[in-house]
Amino acid sequence: MPGRRCAVAVASSLAAVIVGAAGAAAGADATAVDPTALPLGALTVAASAEECAAWRRERSFSRSVEMHDAAAFASHLHPGAVFDAGDERATRGRDAVVAGWSGLIEGKGTVLRWRPGVVDIGGEPAIAVSRGPYILQSMRDGKATFRVGFYQTVWLRDAADRTWRVLFDGGASTPLLVDDRAAAEAWVRQQAMSDCASP
DSSP, rough: OOSOHHHHHHHHHHHHHHHHHHHGGGGGGOOOOOOOOOOOOOOOOOHHHHHHHHHHHHHHHHHHHHHOHHHHHHTTTTEEEESEEEEEEEEEEEHHHHHHHHHHHSSSEEEEEEEOOOOHHHHHOTEEEEEEEEEEEEEEEEEEHHHEEEEEEEEEOOTTTEEEEEEEEEESSSOEEEHHHHHHHHHHHHHEEOOOOOO
């Protein structure tokens, strides 16, 4: 991942890939899209109980897309959520984000899958940063393309109900084209995650 690139360029690169793939979906062949969840990472790092709570919330967030559940997806968002944060084309507000992600939630022709990676909480216990891998798969004319990369999400814990909700979300790397789903999953397994998979 090229750390020298600015956050704006990184976020916009993922946004451009997703928007382009979603635009192609109208003429896409969705029959061969692989809808399965991503594998967990082989390398784990220690995490606190609160970091694991945010990690599990991230996993629940990803599953809302896997299950094509727009209402569940929306329930993970802060009312003032900003997606593609740091980009001039950022999407602002829960309703706008849900509308913008409707195609990805439906998963027709373009499928986005991610899993929680490493979650960190610093000096402010109500804010968590989650960074992990994703696979973006698109179908067109019967041919699948696979891109992998990292997302980064900032979670805010509500003071009233102690529920973690997404405040900021965006890409954290330049998407990388890989040969197939097997290669994409092999890359995903190499990416570290917080040691939170067990209940």
